[in-house]
Amino acid sequence: MLNQHTISDLTRRLAQREISAREITQSCLDRIQQVDGRVRAYLSHDPADALAQADAADQTIAREGWNEARPLMGIPVAIKDVLAVRNHPLNCASKILGNYISPYDATAIEKLRAAGAIIHGRLNMDEFAMGSSTENSAFGTTRNPWDLARIPGGSSGGSAAAVAADECIASIGTDTGGSIRQPAALCGCVGLKPTYGRISRFGLVAFASSLDQIGPITKDVRDAALMLKVLSGKDSRDSTSLPDPVPDYPATLSGNIKGLKVGLPREYLVPGLDSEVKKSVDAAVQKLVGLGADVCEVSLPHTDYAVATYYIIATAEASANLARFDGIRYGMRVDGNDPAELYSRTRGAGFGPEVKRRIILGTYVLSSGYYDAYYLRAQKVRTLIRNDFLNAFEKVDVLVTPTTPTAAFKVGEKAENPLQMYLSDIFTISCNLAGICGISVPCGFTSPGNLPIGLQILGPPMGESTLLRVAHAYEQSTDWHKAKPPLQ
Amino acid sequence: MVSANIDVAYVAQLARIHLQPDEKQKLESQLAQILEYVEKLGALDVSGMEPTAHAVPLVNIARPDDLQPSLAHEDALRNAPRQAGGLFIVPKIVE
Numbered sequence: 001m002l003n004q005h006t007i008s009d010l011t012r013r014l015a016q017r018e019i020s021a022r023e024i025t026q027s028c029l030d031r032i033q034q035v036d037g038r039v040r041a042y043l044s045h046d047p048a049d050a051l052a053q054a055d056a057a058d059q060t061i062a063r064e065g066w067n068e069a070r071p072l073m074g075i076p077v078a079i080k081d082v083l084a085v086r087n088h089p090l091n092c093a094s095k096i097l098g099n100y101i102s103p104y105d106a107t108a109i110e111k112l113r114a115a116g117a118i119i120h121g122r123l124n125m126d127e128f129a130m131g132s133s134t135e136n137s138a139f140g141t142t143r144n145p146w147d148l149a150r151i152p153g154g155s156s157g158g159s160a161a162a163v164a165a166d167e168c169i170a171s172i173g174t175d176t177g178g179s180i181r182q183p184a185a186l187c188g189c190v191g192l193k194p195t196y197g198r199i200s201r202f203g204l205v206a207f208a209s210s211l212d213q214i215g216p217i218t219k220d221v222r223d224a225a226l227m228l229k230v231l232s233g234k235d236s237r238d239s240t241s242l243p244d245p246v247p248d249y250p251a252t253l254s255g256n257i258k259g260l261k262v263g264l265p266r267e268y269l270v271p272g273l274d275s276e277v278k279k280s281v282d283a284a285v286q287k288l289v290g291l292g293a294d295v296c297e298v299s300l301p302h303t304d305y306a307v308a309t310y311y312i313i314a315t316a317e318a319s320a321n322l323a324r325f326d327g328i329r330y331g332m333r334v335d336g337n338d339p340a341e342l343y344s345r346t347r348g349a350g351f352g353p354e355v356k357r358r359i360i361l362g363t364y365v366l367s368s369g370y371y372d373a374y375y376l377r378a379q380k381v382r383t384l385i386r387n388d389f390l391n392a393f394e395k396v397d398v399l400v401t402p403t404t405p406t407a408a409f410k411v412g413e414k415a416e417n418p419l420q421m422y423l424s425d426i427f428t429i430s431c432n433l434a435g436i437c438g439i440s441v442p443c444g445f446t447s448p449g450n451l452p453i454g455l456q457i458l459g460p461p462m463g464e465s466t467l468l469r470v471a472h473a474y475e476q477s478t479d480w481h482k483a484k485p486p487l488q
Numbered sequence: 489m490v491s492a493n494i495d496v497a498y499v500a501q502l503a504r505i506h507l508q509p510d511e512k513q514k515l516e517s518q519l520a521q522i523l524e525y526v527e528k529l530g531a532l533d534v535s536g537m538e539p540t541a542h543a544v545p546l547v548n549i550a551r552p553d554d555l556q557p558s559l560a561h562e563d564a565l566r567n568a569p570r571q572a573g574g575l576f577i578v579p580k581i582v583e
Binding site for chain 2: 328422461
């Protein structure tokens with residue numbers, strides 16, 4: 001079952017000619033055939049195209065041998081339906097894009113291709129990445145491979161479920177307020193949100209431009225490091241991408257965290273924190289102590305304001321970004337007697353309830369008379385939240401928290417209460433506001449229930465090397481990441 | 489902070505989103521609840537704080553003003569809901 005293996009396992013065997021890219025790809029396709037009718041991680045995929053890419057990879061390896069400069073050669077990577085892949089559909093899990101076919105590749109996709117990856121499939125998500133459960137997809141809810149009655153998290157729920165169910169080797173997600181880390185935690189995968197600007201956003205459909213970041217969801221930390229190395233770097237087509245050199249991330253995974261300072265934010269002990277989650281995270285902290293880390297309590301005093309700040313800033317940015325979906329140049333159109341009527345009808349018919357809710361909220365907080373009270377104030381509070389983190393990182397190297405307050409909830413449980421859904425993002429949201437990096441790694445299971453629990457590690461801007469080193473040292477001292485969901 | 493009172497029909501019109509009556513009613517109560525929640529930001533003293541628009545500020549990122557290839561004409565029109573003669577077809581804009 002090659003589909004169950006990590007990138008690093010598979011590439012080692014590809015290099016030794018033990019296996020072929022076609023065999024790896026076929027094993028993923030077989031698994032999709034077997035389980036995706038129930039998991040519903042993929043919105044669409046093209047087996048013939050994937051196999052053609054696999055054959056091309058096999059020919060390259062046969063002709064040129066294994067090339068370390070192309071570290072993803074022959075590895076199927078599945079893509080969240082929010083990144084442009086040339087000649088593939090792009091819907092953002094929304095009706096409003098109609099039968100849109102991307103005319104170009106996102107920079108992240110170009111980089112994956114240059115590294116030899118097989119780009120395969122469109123993964124389900126909350127519409128325009130707005131949500132925490134994939135229940136906001138216009139094309140149905142993805143199910144958690146650990147319990148099909150539960151949500152996989154969101155918005156990159158398809159990306160996490162596909163990796164957890166071994167329907168791909170790794171996937172790409174995006175994270176605006178936790179949309180990589182939260183589904184990775186709930187599905188038992190590794191999910192990395194890099195520092196804002198680390199990976200180019202060119203070709204990513206924008207939700208909240210000052211918060212959005214692309215990142216990998218993988219089966220272990222080494223694979224996340226490998227993917228990050230491939231994806232990172234300055235891009236002239238994204239002026240917010242950072243010029244800092246890209247380290248050899250996999251080479252930093254020494255397993256040694258002796259003397260590393262780990263901070264535990266006291267504000268993260270919230271009343272809604274599930275006791276099973278707390279128990280697992282406490283045990284993980286003890287494990288880090290056992291590995292030689294120095295643990296101390298720190299304070300992030302403005303934590304309680306993060307969700308409110310986020311839902312003003314993110315919706316404001318979304319209301320501007322989503323103005324482009326107007327029925328004129330692409331996607332669906334509902335005709336009107338004049339342009340304004342055409343816009344309103346198209347957007348009324350094309351957007352789902354959560355997207356409408358956020359655009360209207362964002363329009364309101366930016367509107368005349370309310371801008372200073374809501375938007376400008378939220379931006380100032382964002383400064384306070386960012387300063388909390390920068391102050392904490394003067395004392396400690398990383399912060400450790402639960403990724404989510406609870407394990408995966410049931411489909412429908414929070415669908416009618418948007419505010420409750422927003423509050424479930426409480427541990428992941430600050431990271432985006434502060435522009436720092438974060439990762440979620442598996443740290444246990446609920447009992448009873450057998451649902452995955454995630455440990456979140458947060459690092460300073462451009463602190464990915466340390467972040468990955470801690471995550472890897474922890475992971476290698478446990479077996480949580482090796483567990484597979486009971487899905488036949 | 490201002491009081492949580494939102495005229496959904498007016499804001500939806502600003503946002504160019506046509507709402508059905510039941511959608512409007514549901515949004516009124518949900519948005520009131522959300523706005524009530526975000527009122528908590530009013531309790532903070534933010535005087536003297538600079539607003540953060542981007543967490544990692546970069547300034548004056550520019551490239552040389554050289555001619556570069558961009559999206560081909562037919563690619564730009566490929567997803568148009570209506571087109572003719574290499575143009576997007578839209579409703580009448582001027583009388």
